[in-house]
Amino acid sequence: MSGARQFTDRADAGDRLGETLRDRGVDADIVLAIPRGGLPLGRAVADALEAPLDVVVAKKIGAPGNPEYAVGAVASDGSVWRNERAIGGTRTDEGYFEERRKIEAENARRKAERYRGGRPAPDLAGKTVVVVDDGVATGSTLRACLSKLERSDADRIVLAVPVGPPGTIADLEAQVDEVVCLETPAGFRGVGQFYANFTQVSDEEAMAYLER
Template structure:
């Protein structure tokens, strides 16, 4: 159990340092990952920046993710779910376009530009505050891979064991402080898991 996101970040930073992880840049997924990513970047003596992805919602149920899209248009599709729900290609394409635009807008909020951070030839650690389905993490990791990163690490305080295992094919290494067998939701492992505003999240970038 973590007190809050900053406590989770400190414990995650300790884990990564103990494992000898090196990074040129740490990329937090706004908004909730920035308080976690700041201690990680400080401990690894790395730059802190952001990477943005948004979930694609199923027809008539936007909360059910049929995939995710990063700000550069990198798409991860949950093909099994898409097939099971009978979602047609036209919906997926429309949702991908809409979601990519939303991700670009969010990126501009944080970086002042729709250009993603440069990762070519760099050691990159992608940080989130936890992994449930891992949809957004998949899209983010795909963007970093396509961007030519030298090495990619996904690091989270807590996550579903099944989702973390599935994410191993998207990164060179995946680290989590806790992988509880009875995982249900990220927030259940934090005493304080309140919403993080864009303004608050941006302050972690300015430190």
């Protein structure tokens, strides 16, 4: 891919993802979007594949004194991904990591419950699950979400994202059955550079995609 702004907005990226998945013959039982930014794409993909839409939620575990730098991430059921390089580089001790893991797992659980509005979490056993996000950079929260799904007894897990750096996408291919990524640019700096419109998605807007 030669330049930035390959997608008009998240809806455009979702439409393209849905078309590609359909062309590849992916037969999804359910689509799980990662809120908030993944839900506009998840809605488009779910509609294209004629599958129900739900969410999978994880929260970043920030480094001591630098919460924006992920030393790991944890999903709503406690499934955790550890960034060992970042843990070592920031000298994050195990006591701190475990404390933050518990806090962020509870935050993720509450967020998932709020988004579902009282609906039970879907049973994924034996199903083909398509996981959608608006792009991947380091993939910390995504990796925690995939760790959760690995424990769900799903029959097949397909990751679908519009854009991500080649190295991260290659790493994620080892964690799922199939990765569908429309663009893997060598000059990747951030997901937003590939969208003409990458405005933040509010909780209210994101939850509305689940109600359609």
